[in-house]
Amino acid sequence: MMASCARRPCRPRLPERRLSWRVVGILLVAPVLLLSLNSDACGEPPKFETMKLKGKPKKYYEVGEKIYYECLPGRITVFPVMAYCEQNHSWFPLQEACMKKECDWLALQHGEVVAPNKTFSFDHEAHFYCDEGYYLVGQQVIVCNLRGNDVYWSDNPPQCKRSDEFSLVGDSKLICVGNNKWSSDPPQCKEFLYFSVVRCEHPVLVNGRLVSGVRETYSYQAVVLFECLPGFYLNGSNPVFCGGRNTWEPEMPTCIKGFKPTHPTKPPVSKYPGYPEPNESALFEELEELDAGIIAVIILTLLVGLGVLCTCLYRCLQRKKG
Structure with a gap:
């Protein structure tokens, strides 16, 4: 018998499968290539407080590539x-x-200029102080400001002028109080330079403290304000100032222990309707000074005595009925 000449069927090709493996290989190799390329470059440029990058930044820069910055306004x-x-x-x-x-x-002629921040750059202040015997004309503090790219002082610098003017020392108004007597001594006109030698002693308030006007020396018309320590109240003038006689005027106040009285203390007010008589006022003050325990004992004693009195009266009435 003759063999059949029919051709055997061939296996179909799989081009799609081989293509897909190539794609996968490319995808796996691509990141490695990118990493190797990026490892030979610099990243984004650094940022600074006083300058900025010229132009638009890139994500990667080649080795040797240059970048340029420019200063911010005011720098x-x-x-x-x-x-x-x-x-x-x-x-x-x-x-x-x-x-x-x-x-x-x-x-500053005849004075001193102080820079609290050590420099006079913008947003910083300049403070001015005059020498002894001179007074300041103008602003004591000025600020260096920024406008666009320029800097300027907020005001003209002050000047120190010699104290050679005359001023009135004493009361400017006097009143005749009778018996050929004025309300105070007549004032005097003295050179302003005189005030530079006026010195008042450091104000000391027993059981109190200064809250305003604290300084090393106290010259003419220096003003101070006080407050008392807890448990004391202030009695007298507040504030006081350094007068032309090297004394504090009015007289220094005092701190009194206790709480400040809330009821009137001047003699005329005793005639007001409803105000207690002097003997009643003294009694109230004595009671306020007593300890709370003593007051409780007194009240308890009064209640016991009242109870005993009521018991005796009751027994007496019962005996009469009997």
């Missing part, structure tokens, strides 16, 4: 504002290259 350049990507994939240099602009330096 000036003190170092090169350029950096470049190094071989170790870091930026160099990394430092602030700008500093704040400063207002013109100030000087």
Whole structure:
């Protein structure tokens, strides 16, 4: 018998499967290639407080690529504002290259200028103090301000002028009180320089303290304000000032132990309707000074005595009925 010449069927090709494996291989290799490329570059440029990057930043920079910065308004350049990507994939240099602009330096004749922040850059203050025998004309504190890219002082610097004017020392108004007598001694006109030698002693308030006007020395017309310690109340004038006689005027107040009286104490008010008689007022004051325990004993004694009295009266009435 003759063998059959029919061809055997061939297996179908699978191009799709081999294609898919190629795609998978590419996807696996791509990240590795990207990582190797990015490892040879620098990342985003650093940010600073006094300067900003020129142009739009990129995510990656090649080795040796340069970037440039510019100062923010109100700053000036003190170092090169350029950096470049190094071989170790870091930026160099990394430092602030700008500093704040400063207002013109100030000087005060017959006085002193103080910079609390050590510099006169914008947003900082300048304080002025005159020497002994001089007084300040103008603002004691001015500020260095920023306008756009320029700086300027908020006001003109003050001046120190010699105290050579005359002023009135004493009461400006006198009243005739009778018997050829005035209400106070006549005032005097003295040079303002005189006030520079007027000195009052440091104000000391027993059982109290200063709350305003604290200073090393107290010259003419220096004002101080007091308060008493807890458990004391203030009696007298508050505040007081340093007078032309090197004394505090009016007279220094005192701190009295206890609570400040709330009822009137002047003699005329005793005639007001409803105000207690002097003997009643004295009795109330004595009761206020007693201890709470003593008052309780007194009240209890009175109640017991009242009870005994009522018991005796009751027994007497019962005997009469019997």
